[in-house]
Amino acid sequence: MRVEVTALLAASRHAYEGRPADGPRPDPEPPLRHAVRVRAGHGIVGDRYAGRPAHARAAVxxxxxxxxxxxxxxxxxxxxxxxxxxxxxxVLRGAPVDALAAPGRGGTGALFALDSGDGPVRFRAHRAAAPCRWMDTEIGDGAWAALRGRGGVRCEPLDDGVLRLGSAELTILEPAAAVPPDAGHGPSGGMSPPSAATT
Known part of the structure; x- marks a missing residue:
């Protein structure tokens, strides 16, 4: 399906740490980008979650x-x-982003590819990205409640590649499922190596 990449962000530090009353930490450089480089199993180059083992399944x-x-x-x-x-x-317009997340405990998120002109980059969606209480401080009172169920999804990148602003092709290779496909083949659900996949 055709979608639009409306925003790309690579922030080198966490802004929302500590108490919201103290305000966010400033970004040392503008976090919004025209393009970002994705590395398989690593994340977005230059982003705060890239290369952190604890965030391997939530790097993007x-x-x-x-x-x-x-x-x-x-x-x-x-x-x-x-x-x-x-x-x-x-940030994608025209994509069922929240439906990509793994449904409940034991489920598996969708396997999908996003191609913004430099070739497809595959991702495995995992859990939903729940909004935090900082939203009420930084966006407006009531934002946290309004975003429940609409906070997006945390994903694991499976290919190296580039994402750019503008029109893109989103391909759902495996939909999210309550029971993992090919259970017993590891966390990636028995997928072929990244280099062997096509859309």
Whole structure:
């Protein structure tokens, strides 16, 4: 399906740490990018989650642009409902982002590929990316509640590649399922090596 990559973010540090009352940590450089480089099993080059073993299955986060539209509809156009405030790596319009997440305990997220012109990059979706309480401070009161079920998804990159702003092709290779496919073949669900996959 054709989708639009509306925002890309690679932030070298965590902004939302500690108490919201103390305010976010400033980014040393602008986090929004025109293009990002993805590394298999690593994440987005230059991002705070890249290469961290604890975040291997959550190294890249996706958000639906429609979630930002929903925030503005609920809270008003004056709120700071921006990709930078949300801190998600990839924002897509026209994609069923939240449906990619693994449903409940024991389920598996979708296997999908995103191609923005430099070749397909595969990802395995894992758990939903729940919004944090910082949303009420940084976007507007009520944002946390409005984003429940709309916070996006945490993903594991399976290929090296480049993502760019603009039109892209999203291919669902395996839909999210309540029971992992090919159970017993490891966390990747018995997939072929990254270099062997095609869309």
């Amino acid at each position: 986060t996706l958000l639906a642009a429609e979630s930002l539209d929903h925030l503005r509809a609920v809270l008003g156009d004056a709120v700071d409902a921006t990709p930078a405030a949300m801190r998600r790596n990839v």
